[in-house]
Amino acid sequence: MTDQPAQLDMAQVMSQLQQDREALDWPERRALVKVVADHLSRVGPTEAALSLLLVLAEDPKWEVRKDVADCLVLVPDDDFPRLAAKLSQDSNLFVLKATERALDRRRRGQQTAQKKRRGLDQVQDQYANIEKMHGTIAAEKARQMAERLYDVLVGATVHDMRNILGPLKSGIAALLGHLGDNGVDAKLFEKSLTKMGHQAEMLERLLEDMRAYSQPTPSDRRRERLVDVVKEAHGIVLDAFHATGRDPSRVRARIDVPENLTAEMSRHQIVRAVCNVLKNAYEAFANDPQTFATGEVCLTARSVNGERVEVVVVDNGMGLSADELEEVRRFVPGGTSKKTHGTGFGLPIAKRKIEDHGGLLAIDSEEDKGTRVTITLPVDAGGGGE
């Protein structure tokens, strides 16, 4: 059946039914609902189909009305309430149940859609809040700032990605060119492909960091022992160095966390934040991409009034110049890394995760002297997060 005749039929059938409901036998009217349902799902909601459904929703035979109720999921939002209101007053149990089910499905569908929209809606809500509290100009400024920040972030990320893709592409071109020569040099291939492999990994890390940075922090919190969290983070950092063939043993690590310190947190997120900070501390001794200079990283923790815990990570490595420190303190991803191995997302991610927990992250540094990062976290969850 083509669509056009089905539409024509519907209009004709409807006028027929409006004149005389019994013009069609009720099993035929049931079949008619099926035709309309088919039309709705294949062609979409047309005026003719919807009007016919409305007529059939008042059919004297409940089986017909039940079939109409089963079609409710196919009806667009604008027309849904009219039809649903009619059917939810029905006098037959099975019609009522089918209507209930359709309403329920729709509600659940809306919830999923809402979840998708939630991120942007929240931003919108924030603007509305700012406008309410600080006025239209402030809200407009905030919007402009956010947009600018977005531009900067995208710009920096695009820049980083280009930096990775450039050598990758030229590597590929070189290898292709080399294939034209007679006699393939296996060593050259190995060298180039290894390099390209590193670049691909780098790109992967960058993407992973971007995701970590932009993903909301989960809202469920559990009480964790701080010492466990720190040790896990330290283990991960060391494993990562070993995995890339870098030996960090010339850097001495001193970790001193009282056993009794705990805080409510989303464990994985805090581990990640501590990882990033520790990794930076180690990197302060990286004199070239593969080796470390001698030095010391020190992590201590203490309780502040029993309400907060403070974690301090200190290194006596290369430190940051005043300009660099100023740049770092903006906590904008990408732009500031010393680019030994990192993506420039490490510290911004750490700061975000900590702040999502209602905590603070501060950094202080002096060139050639060293760097100190201070993290404070509330013992009881309550602030921040989603």
Added chain:
Amino acid sequence: MVDKSASKDTFHRLQSVSVVGGFLDGQRFDLSDGLNCVIGARGTGKTTVLEFVRYAMDALPADGAARRRVESLVEQNLAGGRIEVAVRTKDGLSYVVSRSAGDEPVVLDEHRNPTDISLRSGGLFKVDIFSQNEVEAIADQASSQLDLIDNFEADRIADIEHRIRTLKADLAANASKITPLQQKADAIGDELNALGNVNEKLKAFKTEGGDDADAINQAHGLKALRDRERRAVGATNDLLAELYRAIAANVGHIGQRLATIFTDDMLKGPNGSLVEEMRLGLQTCSDDVDRLLRDALERIQAEGETVAAKSGKLDLAHKQQDLKFQELIEKHKEAQGKAAERHRLEKLRNDLLAKQRERDQLLEQLKALREERTRLLRQLSELRDERFGVRQTIVDRINAALSPSIKASIIQFGNPEEYRALLEEALKDNRLRRNVVAGKVANAFWPAELAEAIKQRDTQALIDKAELNADQADKVMAAMVGSQVLFDLETVELIDLPKIELNDNGTLKETGALSTGQKCTTILPILLMDSENPLLIDQPEDNLDNRFVFETIVESIGKIKRRRQLIFVTHNPNIPVLGDADKVFVLDSDGTTARKVNEGTVDHCKDNIVTLLEGGEDAFKRRKARYSY
């Protein structure tokens, strides 16, 4: 007094109640067509009068415990005696219903001759009787409320119910025919799987080369054909024999039945000659039909003989052809070796082809049965709708009469318990949380729709609609596919669910959630609506405050007592006095027997009313003085 001309022939009535033997021995109550009140001190037999009427009119409660209570009360107080109730139907026919203790009621005509009218099947009319506490019990039970509603159109509902029962019996008969036919067809279907293999093998024989291969193939083909011809003769004989038996069974059929249809009393009665004419006509018809049938039988027999003769000739021809076949085969050594196998296969093939034809025929029959079933199910659905339609109009009537203080509504099939129970039963042997699964399935499908989904093996529908997981859906499917329960699903009773609500200062409350008094407040006005059946209530004022008795009951009585006979046992003076009873019966008892000490209008029985219901003249006067009216 009742204005007879106005009320004539619009409602049924009880005219008198007489008791022989027992506690109320010799008492007779001549009832008025309007409001009757039975009054008396406690233990004077008021309730007994009402229960006697209930017993005589065979209107015992359906519920077992309540039924036994009435029976034991009657047993004790009737002491082997008899009750007689004289009645007059709205059509003006008078009968006497007589029931002795322990016997069935007998309906006598006005000359006291027994009739074959049965009270239980609604032969006369229904009497609406409510004992103490029965009114509030209605509020607690959906089934009683449904009865209450049906009661307004008892005849129509009974008629529809009867048609539904007949239809269900037809559907059951249909199902019992389908099942064995289907099994047979399936079994044959399995056997027919061999056909392809046999065909293949025969084809292989045919494609083998060799000298005279074509001639040998043809000869084998013809041999198989001869086999089929023999079968055809056999089938012809069966067919003729079957038809012969069927026709022979009908010879003399009309004649035999005539003897029981027209009895002697009719033939000798006042219309005897007319009846005799009819009988004679039918007798002639019977003779003619029998002659035609015998002709038919002869014809069939003759054909049978012809077939036998022809079949003899065919056998001869077959023998000669077989001989030739044998000769041909023997000429070819290798063909001879295969001939036996080939012949066996040809025979097998012929067997299978015959079965295929049998199966085709079965499938044809099944198709017809299924079409019949679809038609019957359609009628069932329409009858259920008709029944609901009647109930809906009654509900509308209740609302029209009693809104806004009472709101009634009804949901078609609102009580799916029987459906659910059937499902649980069907799923019981499976490791499922069957109450949960049955609940989900019952929620999502109406029974016939579920049966359809199972027949189509639509597991996905179970998952999508009933939100079962795949494992549950598979188990449900496995438990029900091909099972008898699919037929049961199509006919399982779906019960309509009424809801009666009381408007309590602007809030609608369902009857189950009401106080005892409120329950009566809700149900009584419905009982007091128009109906052609007499209404008997034991102490309608129970659990009610006087204000409600005055405002609602007395008012309702005033409205309907010219259109419906009312008989109340009461302790509340408002009912006889303000309801202006047409007849008051005053009972008294000495402990061993009770008797009627007075009867008549309110004026006539004024002294009794004041003494029994107002606490005596002195009490009444002092109350009046105290209120300073």
